[in-house]
Amino acid sequence: GARxxxxxxxxxxxxxxxxxxxxxxxxxxIFEKQWFYLDNAIGHIYGTTFEVTSGGNLQPKQxxxxxxxxxxxxxxxxxxxxxxxxxxxxxxxxxxxxKDKGIKGQEIVQQLIENSTTFRDKTEFAQDKYIKKKKKxxxxxxxxxxxxxxILSTMYYAREPGKINHLRYDTLAQMLTLGNIHAGxxxxxMETCAGLVLGAVMERMGGYGSxxxxxxxxxxxxxxxxxxxxxxAFFDNLHEFPLSKVQSLLSGTFTTETLPAxxxxxxxxxxxxxxxxxxxxxxxxEEPAAEAPMEIxxxxxxxxxxxxxxxxxxxxxxxxxxxxxxxxxxxxxxERRKKLKEAAALLREKNADGLIVASKFHPTPLLLSLLEFxxxxxxxxxxxxxxEPLLECYTKLRERGGVINLKLSESxxxxxxxxxxxxxxKLTMSGGGGYLLSGITVLLERGKPDCSNSEALSxxxxxAKRCKLQELPC
Amino acid sequence: xxFVEYGDTIKDGDTAIVFLGHESMFPVKVQHGTVxxxxxxxxxxxxxxxxxxxxSKVTCSKGGWVFILHPTPELWTMNLPHRTQILYSTDISIIxxxxxxxxxxxxxxxxTGSGSLSHALIRTVAxxxxxxxxxxxxxxxxxxxxxxxEHGVEHLVTVTNQDVCKNGFGVSNIADxxxxxxxxxxxxxxxxxxxxxxxxxxxCSFSPCIEQVQRTCxxxxxxxxxxxxxxxxxxxxxxxxxxxxxxPDLGKxxxxxxxIGFDSNNPSHQASPCADLQQGTVQFKSGVPLREVVGxxxxxxFATKS
Numbered sequence: 001g002a003r004x005x006x007x008x009x010x011x012x013x014x015x016x017x018x019x020x021x022x023x024x025x026x027x028x029x030i031f032e033k034q035w036f037y038l039d040n041a042i043g044h045i046y047g048t049t050f051e052v053t054s055g056g057n058l059q060p061k062q063x064x065x066x067x068x069x070x071x072x073x074x075x076x077x078x079x080x081x082x083x084x085x086x087x088x089x090x091x092x093x094x095x096x097x098x099k100d101k102g103i104k105g106q107e108i109v110q111q112l113i114e115n116s117t118t119f120r121d122k123t124e125f126a127q128d129k130y131i132k133k134k135k136k137x138x139x140x141x142x143x144x145x146x147x148x149x150x151i152l153s154t155m156y157y158a159r160e161p162g163k164i165n166h167l168r169y170d171t172l173a174q175m176l177t178l179g180n181i182h183a184g185x186x187x188x189x190m191e192t193c194a195g196l197v198l199g200a201v202m203e204r205m206g207g208y209g210s211x212x213x214x215x216x217x218x219x220x221x222x223x224x225x226x227x228x229x230x231x232x233a234f235f236d237n238l239h240e241f242p243l244s245k246v247q248s249l250l251s252g253t254f255t256t257e258t259l260p261a262x263x264x265x266x267x268x269x270x271x272x273x274x275x276x277x278x279x280x281x282x283x284x285x286e287e288p289a290a291e292a293p294m295e296i297x298x299x300x301x302x303x304x305x306x307x308x309x310x311x312x313x314x315x316x317x318x319x320x321x322x323x324x325x326x327x328x329x330x331x332x333x334x335e336r337r338k339k340l341k342e343a344a345a346l347l348r349e350k351n352a353d354g355l356i357v358a359s360k361f362h363p364t365p366l367l368l369s370l371l372e373f374x375x376x377x378x379x380x381x382x383x384x385x386x387x388e389p390l391l392e393c394y395t396k397l398r399e400r401g402g403v404i405n406l407k408l409s410e411s412x413x414x415x416x417x418x419x420x421x422x423x424x425x426k427l428t429m430s431g432g433g434g435y436l437l438s439g440i441t442v443l444l445e446r447g448k449p450d451c452s453n454s455e456a457l458s459x460x461x462x463x464a465k466r467c468k469l470q471e472l473p474c
Numbered sequence: 475x476x477f478v479e480y481g482d483t484i485k486d487g488d489t490a491i492v493f494l495g496h497e498s499m500f501p502v503k504v505q506h507g508t509v510x511x512x513x514x515x516x517x518x519x520x521x522x523x524x525x526x527x528x529x530s531k532v533t534c535s536k537g538g539w540v541f542i543l544h545p546t547p548e549l550w551t552m553n554l555p556h557r558t559q560i561l562y563s564t565d566i567s568i569i570x571x572x573x574x575x576x577x578x579x580x581x582x583x584x585x586t587g588s589g590s591l592s593h594a595l596i597r598t599v600a601x602x603x604x605x606x607x608x609x610x611x612x613x614x615x616x617x618x619x620x621x622x623x624e625h626g627v628e629h630l631v632t633v634t635n636q637d638v639c640k641n642g643f644g645v646s647n648i649a650d651x652x653x654x655x656x657x658x659x660x661x662x663x664x665x666x667x668x669x670x671x672x673x674x675x676x677x678c679s680f681s682p683c684i685e686q687v688q689r690t691c692x693x694x695x696x697x698x699x700x701x702x703x704x705x706x707x708x709x710x711x712x713x714x715x716x717x718x719x720x721x722p723d724l725g726k727x728x729x730x731x732x733x734i735g736f737d738s739n740n741p742s743h744q745a746s747p748c749a750d751l752q753q754g755t756v757q758f759k760s761g762v763p764l765r766e767v768v769g770x771x772x773x774x775x776f777a778t779k780s
Contacts, residue, residue, distance in 0.1 A: 001671075001672075001673025001674060002673070045673065047674055047778070047780035148574045149571055149574070150571055150572055150574050153571075169571070170567075170568050170571075170707055172571070173567040173568045173570065173571035173572075174563075174564065174567045176567065176570070176571065177548065177563055177566060177567035177570060177594070178548065178563070178567070180546045180547070180548060180597070182478060182577070182597050182598060182600060183478075183577040183600055183601055183602075184478070184479055184480075184601070185480070203576050204576055204577075204598065205577070206576050206577025206578060206602075207577075208577060208601065351482075353480050375480075375482070375529070376527060376528060376529025376530070377527075377528035377529030377541075377542075377543050377544040378480070378529075378544075379546065379548075387712070387761050388759075390761075391714050391759040391760070391761055392759065394714045395714065395759065404493060404541055405493070405496065406714075407711060408711065408712040408713075408714055408761055409709055409710060409711045409712065410709075410710045410712070411564060411707055411708065411709050411710070412707065412708040412709075412710065413568075413705060413706075413707055414705060414706045414707075414708075415703070415704070415705045416687075416704040416705065416706065416773065417704075418684075418687055418688055418691045418702075418704045418775070420688065420692070423684055423687070423688060435761075440529075440543060441529060442529040442530075442531065442541050442543075443527060443529045443530050443531065445531070
């Protein structure tokens, strides 16, 4: 199996609690009120369970042989069990002393059992429950697992649901399936879920195909994406495109002259941007249908010329260090523009294989614009924490046309305890994991009055039925 | 076209989905010279389908029209010919995620049944993974093979006609994941364990009854599986409706014409506030649950071999 290596992205697991970490030497980790170092875990196989020993070291846990030697004693009911608060003979100080001596959690649990006067009178099930509870508290074991969408989406939903707009893992699972995410796709992803949705899409595409991530503000957030530990190659065909440029891309006035990121960099380009954008506009007017790759070359040259021109300026200033800094920035910026142009070119083809939206923004404007970039007969899925915006989005999409099989849904997840004679649904379940609106794109017949739309509407919601519902609102 | 790769235009031999309306569609095998009957009239494959773009509107002989869609495992699930009970996309999606499937994964499945899950598994593990699926019913096994061939995915799947409880999956130490949808999954847990890679993997068993789940969980524990977890997933679908609720007449109009308690969303009523109080309505959009929904498909039990 895969071994834990230094620099890996790994996930710590204790019972149902997860935490994503980078495996680094001599780095103190705090997890579930314990602190330790991961040094000793390096070289072990993923899935290994460790015990935390004194000094914060990790030691692979040995298989424990169950001590079922003595015949078990147990009561049948709790009619004679009285809660006097004195059933445990060990005091808090005694337990603390045991812990301070560095005695193994396993032995502490054994001592607790031996010093419990009521333990033998408890039913077998109650004894079981007691031991489990104490084990959880005193046996400090953690498992180190490889990150995956399953683990990271469960972890995020439990630890930081606000960062992923309360997108529950089963809802994310629906999105990946409804969106027909698979190797070779060209996907458009718009998310403000810390990069978790992006990571999930990347995992399902396995490095085949391409992804264009649409981002608000200065740049895409990929904190969760980095937890997956994807190989570098997965990022070769990951593109990003600023949302603030979508309108200009659709109307044909798109230029790369004002990058949305780094305010510093923007200040640098400001003076020269005007002249260039004018030129660019002329270019697009002359050749409105110009193929993207053709557009890239002339402007690339333009950029190089600009850098040279700046060079001259700075040589005069004779600030060598400063010059290098600026040059570095210029190169970075040039690279960013190049990437931006690549993403724009991919979008301009308007042949994406799907659209995934999961953000904090109102979904309607996102859908109405971003669907333009999707090919016909492709699925799209929108997530929203709330149902109401999706109701509106549904209506607007119907008005726009070009979509069929619209479906508003929500999934419910119920976990079970399965034990001999003690099987039942778990006590608590999640109240909500968000809503999905999904559908399939079709060729949009523009120019014609969209009679197809009203027909589609009547097809999906028979007029008679609708009247009835209005008459009898429940 | 194939179920693992999008194509733009409809070609001879493709499986396409004819979409007539909500919940009303069917698959069609595209063939030169063939015609398909719909309630809107005839579709002639040579002229109406072949060469057209997927997602096009096709006008049928009676003037009605349909959309022709590219096949996906999800559309196939909704339209496939049933030979058995099938798994639907809601269960399939959580199975796929919880089994940690992705391109390159090796999966074992039994039984193949009608191939609903199989198509979804193949889609996810392509182009470098593989599905080993075992079906003890000879006719069903053969039918599945035929479908995989027609759908351009035969290179990604091996169908074996044997009893998984007696003979296992026919492979050992190669799978990243195992899925069981059989009446007595506990009899196949040992075989599942040996099919999984030595370094470990994930398993899932689908059972409608809790008694089956209990026996399966016991077997999983016995064979050393960890992280045993049983769950159930349900889908709630909402119809989007505009609802009007009537405002009750409390006799207020006679008392006071000027104070209006409600802001009616209906502009026609806003024009005459008097009428509003008498027989006004308030309109709003609502997601209305369907009258009857699927309440239970099966319990899904997941576990890890480590």
